[in-house]
Amino acid sequence: MDINRKDILKAIGEQPDRLGKREISKIIDASAEQRRELRMILRDMEQRGEIVKSDRRTYRLSGDVPEVTILHIDRIDDDGDMIGSPAAVKGNGKTPEFIVYEKTRGKEGAKLGVGGRALCRIDFNASPPRAEVIRVIGRAPQRQLGVIVQSGRGMRIKAVSKRERHEFVLATEDPKLKPKDLVLFETLPSGRKTSRSELKPARIVEVVGTIDDPKAASLISLHEHNIPLGFPEEAEEEAAAATIPKVGGARKDLRHLPLLTIDPEDAKDFDDAICAMPNENGKGFTAWVAIADVAAYVTPGSALDATAFKKGNSVYLPDRVEPMLPHALSSDMCSLRPNEDRACMAVRLSFANDGSLSGYKFERGLMRSRARLTYAQAQEVFEGREHEAAAEVVPELQALYAAYKALRASRERRGPLEIDMPERRVRIGDNGEVTAIEVRERFDAHKLVEEFMIQANVAAAKALTAEKADLVFRVHDEPSREKLQSLSDFLPVVKMKWALGEKATPTRFNKLLRAAKDRDLSEIVGMAVLRSQSQAIYSPDNGGHFGLTLSHYAHFTSPIRRYADLIVHRALIRAFNLGDDGLTDQEISRLQEISEHISTTERTAMAAERDATDRYIAAHLADRVGAKFGARITGVTGIGLFVALDDTGADGLVPIRNLGNEYFRFDDRARALIGERTGGTYNFGQRVVVELVEATPISGGMIFDMVTEPTPGKPGRGKRGGQRRRGEAKKGGGSKSPAGQSQPRKKTKKKTVPKHKRKQADAKKRSAGQERP
DSSP states (O other): OOOOHHHHHHHHHHSTTTBOHHHHHHHTTOOTTHHHHHHHHHHHHHHTTSEEEOTTSOEEEOTTOOSEEEEEEEEEOTTSOEEEEESSOOSSSOOOOEEEEOOOOTTSOOOOOTTEEEEEEEETTSSSOEEEEEEEEEEOOOEEEEEEEEETTEEEEEEOOTTOOOEEEESSOOTTOOTTEEEEEEEOOOSSOOOTTSOEEEEEEEEEEETTSTTHHHHHHHHHTTOOOSOOHHHHHHHHTOOOOOSBTTEEEOTTSOOBEEEOTTOSOOOEEEEEEEOTTSSOEEEEEEEEOGGGTSOTTSHHHHHHHHHOBOEEOSSOEEOSSOHHIIIIITSOOBTSEEEEEEEEEEEOTTSOEEEEEEEEEEEEBSOEEEHHHHHHHHTTOOOGGGGGGHHHHHHHHHHHHHHHHHHHHHOOOOOOOOOEEEEEOTTSOEEEEEEOOOOHHHHHHHHHHHHHHHHHHHHHHHTTOOOOEEEBOOOOHHHHHHHHHHGGGGTOOOOTTSOOOHHHHHHHHHHHHHTTOHHHHHHHHHHHSOOOEEESSOOOBTTTTBSOOOOOSOTTTBHHHHHHHHHHHHHTTOOSOSOOHHHHHTHHHHHHHHHHHHHHHHHHHHHHHHHHHHHHHGGGTTOEEEEEEEEEETTEEEEEETTTOOEEEEEGGGSOSSOEEEETTTTEEEETTTOOEEETTOEEEEEEEEEETTTTEEEEEEOSOOBOOOTTHHHHSOOOOTTOOOSOTTOBOTTOOBOOOOOOOOOOOOHHHHHHHHHHHHHTTTOOO
16 A cells, blocks of 8 residues: 555644654554655655755644745756745745746747746646746846946946846946946846836945956856855864864874875865775785865864855865865865874775775774875876885885776776766966966876775765665766767767667767767767766765766765765764764754755856856957867857867857858758758868957857858758758858958848747847857
8 A cells, every 4th residue: 555645744734843754654554664665755745845854853844835826936957947936935944946837928938037936836746846837927136247347328237147148227326336346236127118228227236356356257157156255254263273183082093004195286185195005915905095084173063064064065266266164174184284193084995806895994093194296296106207206105106006907907897987078277377367278187197096086985885885874875877868869869960879779888888989089079979978967966865876887886085175075974983983973863864955955066166167267268368369270069059059179178159140151050950050052061070160259258258250161062951951040140241251351241132020030030149159058
């Protein structure tokens, strides 16, 4: 007999904040076999917003959200869905969220967006719960970042977002404002219907800096993504008061181990140290991975813990790091600097000769690193060239490398996904200007450290699972059917294929990637494969890691910069009696909430890092307008071609109006733009030469002209090649040929276009060059 959710809701409604899982189980008379199902149902009902769990692990109904209610649109998730929450909700538990669907009427399209409000009908039976818009009732004030600019009619605000092309007028003049001030502003209702040409009113919320700041690009990105900056005074005081713990009790003396750190050249904090040695019996080897003991300083309920949770992770930008922990910890007490005592959480790993993990044991200790090496320095030793900085630890490095060879063989047998995409690094000088954009070299030294960290993460997940302990797993699901269908549809464009009937495995993906490499398509196919993958998340439920082909995986090795790792450390402390500062009952009751939060902050940090890089590159290329660059087409849409430059990896748009003296149609199936008259084609993945027309540092956007002629095609093919998108302009007036000469517009018979279609065309033209594929 299945458990009836209505019975659960009735029981909780009659005794709010008094029933836990055990009491609910008794009331609904659940059998021993049904208790696990009950636990899953309660968790699902909590996620769906039907019930709320209190700090005492009891339940109540979640704020009595009615079937018809007003929702505020909070954000757009990674799948492009609008996420809304009730504008008014009772109780102090977690605010329920709903996926909001808006029906489009006719061809006008949707009108609701982030910051908007709508009267919605809630479908609680859907999974996840969804809300259908009944009526849009207006937009709440939207906060954006902008720059004050001087115009002929006074001060204006220019938004920094690539998606906002309008300027705004100040609702109230402020004599303290100056041109180039970087401001946080809020849009305001005008009180009347305005024309497209009229500026919308806005008020200044805060002046956050100036666009002339050499490092404004990072400041903009941090503010734009609402990333918390700095630390409360109380948290700084707690960090400053930290001291190195002494050996004793659960803390062992591990200072005899030949541990050393291997990190990037510009690393400021060192949170992991490793060593390895062969076993005396010649059977296998033993390795140690020691990690900074952040849990010794950041305890549950402290100001440091509250701040670290809010941030979720450190954010790494080209010119700065916004750390999860104050520098007194991240760069000092928790940094495993050479020849200094440091508290650590360590795991002893036992491996067989073939590199398979045969055992592990976790210790809490006091360690002392023998040396701080860069990847390049370690690599020289691995290649038989002694480096001065590594002279005293050559035997330790050689032992590590011997162990890594066994681990590498084990990894190859396991067959994890190997997407080898080039990682570009933007170097910033003291003056805030870009000094270089370079591809990061990837040595065996990188792979060695990575593999030891993976093994430590596996050991943490397996050890806690064996103890039936609560923890946060790192979960990477296998690709969805929809994403695999998209990959299968795309690959014929580059004359490759993916059979949907066969099971998707990392081995299959790797075979595809090797074939792409042989045809100089590594980046294009690699990106397509990357986009086909599910996004890794944190979860209290183990779902395994598809990409690494691992059944158990958790993040353990970077608690300085990830809150997830701190939770795993606390779980280990609790499970193995390593101290009294382990995971608390309250934290265990909130693991789902914690997992969702840190999954979100991780995505936000990645977006901020990407946007800051785009802005710095745009600033770097701003004085090279007119220069030509080799590039590859990485996206084809109805508004134009997205291209990535060969030397910097920078991406931008070639608007469809910049492609030549004929109409181009977008063929979705072929991923191409096809000339209507000549059949000339621009294909996804094609190598081209482009000319920089515009680089906007404030938004990171770049616009290019196409220099390369289209691939010859069959005349008239464009007429059969697909639907022409609204707003596609015929090339001509104002454009330039490859030689830079203005081309005359070809006269054509004027057509009568319905008014609603003209509106759509105008909207497309205004948005051209702002949306990415």
